[in-house]
Each structure stands twice: as structure tokens, then as C-alpha cells.
Amino acid sequence: MPDRATQRFPVLVMNQISASGLSRLSAERYQVGKDVTDPAAVLVRSADLHGVTIPATVQAICRAGAGVNNIPVPAMTARGVPVFNAPGANANAVKELVLVGMLMAARHIAPALDFVAKLDGASPDLDKKVEDGKKAFAGFELAGQTLGVIGLGKIGCLVADAAIKLGMDVLGFDPEITVDAAWSLPSQVRRAGSVNEVLRASRFVTLHVPLVAATKGLVNESNIGLMRADGVLLNFSREGVVSNSAVLDALGAKELAHYVCDFPEASLLGHPKVIALPHLGASTREAEENCAVMVVDQLREYLEQGHISNAVNFPNVSMARESAYRIAIANSNVPNMLGQISTAMAAAGLNIHNMVNKSRGEMAYTLVDVDSPVTEDALAHIAAIPGVLKVRYLPVQA
Numbered sequence: 001m002p003d004r005a006t007q008r009f010p011v012l013v014m015n016q017i018s019a020s021g022l023s024r025l026s027a028e029r030y031q032v033g034k035d036v037t038d039p040a041a042v043l044v045r046s047a048d049l050h051g052v053t054i055p056a057t058v059q060a061i062c063r064a065g066a067g068v069n070n071i072p073v074p075a076m077t078a079r080g081v082p083v084f085n086a087p088g089a090n091a092n093a094v095k096e097l098v099l100v101g102m103l104m105a106a107r108h109i110a111p112a113l114d115f116v117a118k119l120d121g122a123s124p125d126l127d128k129k130v131e132d133g134k135k136a137f138a139g140f141e142l143a144g145q146t147l148g149v150i151g152l153g154k155i156g157c158l159v160a161d162a163a164i165k166l167g168m169d170v171l172g173f174d175p176e177i178t179v180d181a182a183w184s185l186p187s188q189v190r191r192a193g194s195v196n197e198v199l200r201a202s203r204f205v206t207l208h209v210p211l212v213a214a215t216k217g218l219v220n221e222s223n224i225g226l227m228r229a230d231g232v233l234l235n236f237s238r239e240g241v242v243s244n245s246a247v248l249d250a251l252g253a254k255e256l257a258h259y260v261c262d263f264p265e266a267s268l269l270g271h272p273k274v275i276a277l278p279h280l281g282a283s284t285r286e287a288e289e290n291c292a293v294m295v296v297d298q299l300r301e302y303l304e305q306g307h308i309s310n311a312v313n314f315p316n317v318s319m320a321r322e323s324a325y326r327i328a329i330a331n332s333n334v335p336n337m338l339g340q341i342s343t344a345m346a347a348a349g350l351n352i353h354n355m356v357n358k359s360r361g362e363m364a365y366t367l368v369d370v371d372s373p374v375t376e377d378a379l380a381h382i383a384a385i386p387g388v389l390k391v392r393y394l395p396v397q398a
């Protein structure tokens with residue numbers, strides 16, 4: 001039987017994760033790499049885990065970022081595996097790139113750079129060519145323009161705030177805005193009642209929603225025509241949130257001026273009115289470090305102490321250690337689970353010292369500190385209770 005108090009946790013790293021985070025996984029307790037076998041945890045950024053066999057040994061999946069649409073969350077929930085993310089850790093990086101996108105469109109930066117790159121430096125009339133050529137790139141200022149922000153979460157709120165500071169008029173829409181987000185918004189942000197209202201009223205529309213069933217094709221053939229002909233649509237959310245064919249039709253019909261996005265799908269490449277970036281939103285040193293540190297700290301707390309924070313499919317749960325012997329149980333949120341679990345513990349001669357139980361949707365999670373060591377047999381009995389999805393024994397490290 002492995003000594004659970006001294007075991008090392010194998011952690012599979014599937015993308016480039018900042019060393020600032022990885023270095024917090026000590027070599028004594030963690031084996032970290034891209035080739036580890038039987039991983040206890042998977043660290044990922046954008047790697048697509050749909051259709052990938054996730055080993056039965058996996059106890060947690062950590063997304064060093066915000067969006068979890070690349071992770072089969074319902075399947076993990078059914079296995080009692082939390083999926084952690086890093087809320088807000090890369091929001092400033094995305095906000096700054098949205099500002100870049102708006103300015104690039106408003107000031108025709110991409111074609112202007114292209115024009116300059118093609119100038120002949122040896123030409124005697126270089127200055128004249130510059131002065132003659134620049135009128136093709138005259139633009140407009142952001143101040144005074146209306147920006148519509150769809151999705152007022154971590155990123156949307158920062159974008160709205162920055163736009164207000166730039167002198168823009170901001171209209172926001174989010175049917176499920178959190179109280180914290182609402183408090184963080186500048187009072188000048190006006191509230192819209194629908195996506196269509198935002199599309200109609202804004203010179204710029206920027207999308208900051210997760211890709212879920214309800215947001216797939218949020219901007220599509222039937223509503224893109226509501227945008228102004230000189231409007232700019234920005235998509236730093238996900239490819240599927242906007243219909244690319246609707247965008248291309250609108251651009252072609254001169255019913256939309258620019259599409260700025262972080263998802264350069266094939267049909268968009270080379271279009272003069274599309275500004276497509278290679279999924280750069282979170283690619284700053286600061287954001288990569290913030291995300292890695294946040295998810296690694298959450299992972300350590302989960303693997304070593306059983307604590308959960310920022311899992312997208314589990315409640316936040318923590319409990320101060322009052323005993324060296326802790327059991328963590330993920331179970332379905334149905335009646336009489338706690339009764340059955342405590343009966344199994346009593347039958348194994350375990351005295352409960354302290355416990356906490358929380359639920360979120362279909363899931364519940366329980367931490368139990370007991371007064372004596374827990375046998376493999378006792379753990380097996382708890383694991384056999386119908387509705388128990390995962391049982392972990394977390395004795396204090398030797």
C-alpha cells in the first residue's frame with residue numbers, strides 16, 4: 001500500500017504554463033512534466049481535452065485561464081473531478097488587447113503599416129509619398145463613440161471601465177451579472193436590455209461571454225444587420241460566439257466596417273476588413289504568471305488539503321485542519337448521503353472530529369477530519385456508497 005502522506009503527485013502539463021506557477025510544485029511532493037504517467041492532475045491552457053481519454057487517476061483539471069470550453073466539464077463532474085480555472089487572472093491582458101483592436105480599426109493601423117512597409121526608402125520623394133499617402137488612412141477618435149460590451153464579467157468590466165476613462169459612452173449587457181461585477185462598474189455605464197439593443201446603438205461592440213450553448217452564434221445572420229454600417233465588431237471571446245459567414249456577408253455588403261477577432265479561422269484570412277490575431281488575448285508575461293500561480297495554488301490546496309476554490313463545477317469548500325487525518329468526498333447532491341457516509345465511518349471505528357459539507361447544483365463535497373488513521377478498507381466502504389463519486393484520504397504530510 002502506498003504511504004499516502006509521503007506520496008508524490010504526478011502532474012501532467014499539456015501547454016506552456018509559466019514557470020512562476022510550476023515552481024510552486026515542490027519536487028518533494030510533485031512530479032511535473034508533459035510525459036508523466038497516471039497523473040493526479042492535468043494543467044492545461046487551450047489544449048482541447050474533448051475526445052481525449054482522461055486517465056482514471058486524474059483528481060483535478062486546472063485551466064490556467066478563464067474559458068473551460070476545451071474541457072469536458074460535465075464528464076469530469078460525473079467522475080467527481082473538479083475543473084479549476086483562474087477567474088480574472090488574465091483579464092487585464094485581454095482588456096489591453098481590446099483597446100488595441102479598437103484603435104487598430106479606428107486608425108486603419110494595419111493598412112497604414114502595410115503602406116509604409118512597401119515604401120521605397122531610397123526614393124528621393126519619400127516624404128511626399130508619405131504625406132500624399134496618409135490621407136487614405138485618416139480615422140476617427142474613440143472619445144465620444146459608443147462601445148457596447150456584451151458580457152460584464154472579469155474582462156467586460158475592465159473594458160467598460162477603460163472605455164469610460166477614454167471618454168467613450170458605454171452600454172453594457174449581461175443578464176447574469178454578479179453583484180461584485182455590478183459594483184465594480186463605473187456608474188456611467190448604461191444598462192442595455194438585450195443583445196439587439198447593444199448591436200443597434202453602438203459604434204463598437206465587444207463580446208466577453210463564455211462559449212456555451214446559449215452564446216453559440218450570439219452574433220449571427222439574423223442580428224448582425226442591426227449593427228451600424230460603420231460599426232466595428234470585436235470578438236475576444238471564442239470563435240463560435242460569432243458566425244463568421246454572417247460577418248463576411250456583412251463586410252461584403254458594406255453593412256459592417258471591421259471585424260476584430262482573436263480567432264483566425266480560415267475563411268477570415270486575408271480579408272482587408274478583418275483584423276485577426278492569433279489568440280493573443282492572454283499572452284502577456286503578467287497574465288501567464290497570474291494564471292499559473294492561481295491555478296497551481298488552488299491545485300496544491302486541493303490535492304494536499306482537500307480545499308476547493310474557483311472550480312467551475314464544485315462549491316468553494318475549506319476547513320481548518322484540526323486532525324492529521326482528513327477524508328475528502330465528492331458525491332451527488334441527493335438526500336441521505338451524509339447519513340450513509342457517517343454510518344460507514346462509525347462502522348469503521350472512525351470518530352468524526354469536524355466536518356463541512358457544501359453543495360452546488362448536482363454536486364456535493366464533504367471534508368471530514370477524523371481522530372485516527374483511516375484504513376484502505378474504510379475508504380473502500382465509503383467509495384462503495386451509491387452516489388459517492390470520489391473519495392480521497394489526505395493525511396498530514398509526514
Ligand SMILES: NC(=O)C1=CN([C@@H]2O[C@H](COP(=O)(O)OP(=O)(O)OC[C@H]3O[C@@H](n4cnc5c(N)ncnc54)[C@H](O)[C@@H]3O)[C@@H](O)[C@H]2O)C=CC1
Nearest residue numbers: 066067151152153154155174176208209210236237281282
Ligand atoms: N482571447 C483570449 O485569449 C481570452 C478569451 N477569454 C474568453 O472570454 C470569456 C470571458 O472571460 P471572463 O470575463 O474572464 O469571464 P467571466 O466569467 O468573468 O465573465 C463572463 C460573463 O459573461 C456573462 N454572460 C454569459 N452569458 C451571457 C449572455 N448570453 N449574454 C451576456 N452576457 C453573458 C456572464 O454572466 C459573465 O458575467 C472566457 O470564457 C473566454 O472564452 C478569456 C480570456 C482570454
Ligand SMILES: O=C(O)CCC(=O)C(=O)O
Nearest residue numbers: 045046065066067282283
Ligand atoms: O491561455 C491562453 O493563451 C488562452 C487564454 C484564454 O483563451 C482563456 O483564458 O480563456
